[in-house]
């Protein structure tokens with residue numbers, strides 16, 4: 001059985017970057033829907049008891065879509081913290097790697113935002129690390145995840161309309177810019193170092 005993750009903060013803790021209303025719908029309705037679907041579709045298939053990442057790499061159709069969205073949202077919701085607790089930028093080995101590759105954290109953020117803003121339709125923009133240590137910013141459509149390309153996902157911004165429409169309406173780029181204020185870089189750095 002798959003479970004809906006608990007948010008590691010109160011639903012009003014990320015406001016005004018992400019409102020309580022958006023979090024209540026996004027976590028309590030959208031993510032819960034994907035979890036419920038997975039629990040409906042997986043029993044009795046070869047995917048029963050399989051780790052989520054393996055299902056995402058092997059499944060097609062409805063099981064892939066719902067497993068991908070559960071994996072994506074689990075990584076998304078657990079990478080945030082209240083604005084006052086956010087360091088607003090990476091530190092340690094991840095900061096060194098980002099600066100080595102993009103020249104500055106600002107240049108990295110700018111490319112990440114641009115790729116999120118230009119992704120056509122619903123999907124996700126990701127920072128991932130390849131097996132050789134190279135960092136990459138990729139766009140993934142729909143429910144896709146960088147694990148499908150053998151990458152380790154570190155940070156993601158959800159660009160499905162449900163992620164921003166209540167707070168920003170059609171202004172996707174505005175939310176992307178604001179989201180940096182609630183990134184928990186400690187969590188992202190730990191994903192990189194692990």
Ligand code: MN
Pocket residue numbers: 026030073158160162163
């Ligand atoms: Mn979403």
